[in-house]
Amino acid sequence: MRGFVDSIAFLGQWGRFQQVVFFLLCASIVPNGFGAFTLVFLTDIPSHHCLVPESNLTKDWRNNVIPVKVVNGKQELSSCSRYRLDVVRNLSAQGFIPGRDVNLTDLEQEGCVDGWSYSKDIYQSTIVSEFDLVCSEQWKQPFTSTVFFIGVLLGSFFSGQLSDKFGRKPVLFATMAVQTVFTFIQVFSTSWIMFTVLLFINGLGQISNFVAALVLGAEILTGHVRVIYSSMGSSLGFAIGYMLLPLFAYFLRDWRSLLLALSLPGLVYIPLWWLIPESPRWLLSQGKVEEAEAIMRKAAKWNKVQAPRVIFQDNDVDKTEIHTKQRLSAIDLYRTSSIRTTTLILGFISFTVTAGYYALSFNTPQLHADPYISCFISAAVEVPAYISSWLALRYLPRRLSVIVTLLLGAVPLYLIQLVPESLSNLSLALEMFGKYGFTTGAALMFAYTAELYPTVLRNTATGIYTTVSRLGSCVAPFLLKLRGYLLYLPYIILGTLAIMSAVAALFLPETLGRPLPETIQEMQKREDKVSMHLWKRNPSARVTLGQSTVII
Incomplete structure (x- = not known):
C-alpha cells in the first residue's frame, strides 16, 4: 500500500500549487510577529x-x-x-x-x-500613561503581559484539539479573525480592565494561528519544500512581522494609533479563504476521500500535470481505521510508555527554549537607549537563526541539531559571567548569540514535533507543545527579576536548563528522511524500530526512564 507522499508524487514538489500554499501561509503568519511583542511599546513606562x-x-x-x-x-x-x-x-x-x-x-x-x-520624548501615550499604571498601580503593568500569555497558553491548548476535530483551515482563519477583530476593539478601550480582557481574548488567537498554519503547510507540502517551510519559511514570516513592528511604532507613538494600524492588515487575508486549501491528510484521516481527491485534482490543474484516475485508493489510511482515529485525543499522547516519554521530553525542551527566547528578548532594551532600535536588533537576530534551523533540518539529523542549538544557547550565558564590566559590548554580543541559539532551537522544535506525531494527533501534539512552551514565556519576566538577588542568576538558570534539555534530547527518536506517520501505530512502530536498531548496536547502553527503556 502506498503512503500519502507516494500517492501525490505526480504533483511534484514545487509547482504553482505548492508555491501558492507556501507563500500565502507564510504571509498569514506575519501578523503574529506584530502581536507577540506589541506590548513592548504598549506597556512601556515613560518617565513621569x-x-x-x-x-x-x-x-x-x-x-x-x-x-x-x-x-x-x-x-x-x-x-x-x-x-x-x-x-x-x-x-x-x-x-x-x-x-x-x-x-x-x-x-x-x-x-x-x-x-x-x-514625558513625551519617546511616546505620545502608552496604556501606562493612559490608565496611570504607576506607583501603587504599577503591578498592573507586568500583569498585563501575564494575562496575554495566559490567553496564548489556553489558545494553544484548545486550538490544537479543535484543529484535529474540525480541520486545519477553519481554525487557521478563525484565529486570524480573533487577532484582527480584538486588536481593533482594543483601540476603544476605556479602562485598564477592558483593555486587559480584550488582550486576553486576542492572546487566544496569537500563537494558535501560527500553529495552525505550520501544521497545514507541513501536511500539504512534501520533501525538501516541507522542511524549508516548517523550519525557515513560517518562522521568517514571524520575523518579518517582528521587524516591521518597531517601524510602525516609530511613526505611530500613540498606543491607539499603533493598535489600529496593526489590526488593518488582517483585512487583507480575507481572500485567502478561497486560495488556501484544507489539509488532504486531515481529510483522509476523517474518511473524506472525495474532498481530498478534489483538492489534489485542482492542484494538478494548477501544476499543469495529469492526475491519475484514482489517487488515494491504495493509501494506507483506510476506512477501517477512521473510527479509531476520531476517538484520539491529548490523552493518547501519554497512553503508551514510549510515546509518553517522547511527549514529556518535548515538553521540557519546549519550556526551556521558549523561556530562554523570551527572557533574552525582554532583556534587549539594554542594547540601545532607543527602544525602537533595541526591538529591531532583537528581531534581526532571528533571521540568521531561522536560516540556520532550515540548514540544520536540511542536512543534519534532527536530534543532533536540537542538542547543538541548546548548547549554543547555554554556553554564551555561562561565559557572560567571565566578561569584565568594561567589556559591556562583549556581554551583549554573547547574550544575542545565546538568543540566536534558543531561537534556532525553537524553530527546530516546531518542525521536529510535527514530524514525530501522526496526522490524527499532529495538531493536538503541536498545540500541547506550544502550550507548555507558553509556560516558559510566562516565567521569563520573573527570571529576569532574579538579578536583584544575584546579577547572573537568570543566565545560570537558563544555561542549566539548556544543558539538562540537551541531555534529555538524546532519548528522542530520529525523523530525518522518514515520511510523516499517518497513524499512532506507525509512530509506535517507528520508535520500536529505532530502539531495536540501537539495541543491536549497543545492548549495554540503555537507561530506564519511567516505565520505558530508552536506548542511548
Whole structure:
C-alpha cells in the first residue's frame, strides 16, 4: 500500500500549487510577529512625576516641588511623591527660596493626588500613561503581559484539539479573525480592565494561528519544500512581522494609533479563504476521500500535470481505521510508555527554549537607549537563526541539531559571567548569540514535533507543545527579576536548563528522511524500530526512564 507522499508524487514538489500554499501561509503568519511583542511599546513606562497644577508658585519653587532621589548612583525626580503643595504655596507666597531659606529635606511629602505628568520624548501615550499604571498601580503593568500569555497558553491548548476535530483551515482563519477583530476593539478601550480582557481574548488567537498554519503547510507540502517551510519559511514570516513592528511604532507613538494600524492588515487575508486549501491528510484521516481527491485534482490543474484516475485508493489510511482515529485525543499522547516519554521530553525542551527566547528578548532594551532600535536588533537576530534551523533540518539529523542549538544557547550565558564590566559590548554580543541559539532551537522544535506525531494527533501534539512552551514565556519576566538577588542568576538558570534539555534530547527518536506517520501505530512502530536498531548496536547502553527503556 502506498503512503500519502507516494500517492501525490505526480504533483511534484514545487509547482504553482505548492508555491501558492507556501507563500500565502507564510504571509498569514506575519501578523503574529506584530502581536507577540506589541506590548513592548504598549506597556512601556515613560518617565513621569507628580502633576503640579497651575498655581501661584515662584519659578524656584516650581522647579523644586518634586523631590530628587538617588537611583543607581544617579539623581532622578521622584516618580510617586511631591512636597505638600499647600505648604509649598504658603512658603512661595512668603518669598522663601528653596535650598537657601528652607531645607527641602525637612518638608513633608505627599502622593500624586492630582495625577502624573508623563514625558513625551519617546511616546505620545502608552496604556501606562493612559490608565496611570504607576506607583501603587504599577503591578498592573507586568500583569498585563501575564494575562496575554495566559490567553496564548489556553489558545494553544484548545486550538490544537479543535484543529484535529474540525480541520486545519477553519481554525487557521478563525484565529486570524480573533487577532484582527480584538486588536481593533482594543483601540476603544476605556479602562485598564477592558483593555486587559480584550488582550486576553486576542492572546487566544496569537500563537494558535501560527500553529495552525505550520501544521497545514507541513501536511500539504512534501520533501525538501516541507522542511524549508516548517523550519525557515513560517518562522521568517514571524520575523518579518517582528521587524516591521518597531517601524510602525516609530511613526505611530500613540498606543491607539499603533493598535489600529496593526489590526488593518488582517483585512487583507480575507481572500485567502478561497486560495488556501484544507489539509488532504486531515481529510483522509476523517474518511473524506472525495474532498481530498478534489483538492489534489485542482492542484494538478494548477501544476499543469495529469492526475491519475484514482489517487488515494491504495493509501494506507483506510476506512477501517477512521473510527479509531476520531476517538484520539491529548490523552493518547501519554497512553503508551514510549510515546509518553517522547511527549514529556518535548515538553521540557519546549519550556526551556521558549523561556530562554523570551527572557533574552525582554532583556534587549539594554542594547540601545532607543527602544525602537533595541526591538529591531532583537528581531534581526532571528533571521540568521531561522536560516540556520532550515540548514540544520536540511542536512543534519534532527536530534543532533536540537542538542547543538541548546548548547549554543547555554554556553554564551555561562561565559557572560567571565566578561569584565568594561567589556559591556562583549556581554551583549554573547547574550544575542545565546538568543540566536534558543531561537534556532525553537524553530527546530516546531518542525521536529510535527514530524514525530501522526496526522490524527499532529495538531493536538503541536498545540500541547506550544502550550507548555507558553509556560516558559510566562516565567521569563520573573527570571529576569532574579538579578536583584544575584546579577547572573537568570543566565545560570537558563544555561542549566539548556544543558539538562540537551541531555534529555538524546532519548528522542530520529525523523530525518522518514515520511510523516499517518497513524499512532506507525509512530509506535517507528520508535520500536529505532530502539531495536540501537539495541543491536549497543545492548549495554540503555537507561530506564519511567516505565520505558530508552536506548542511548
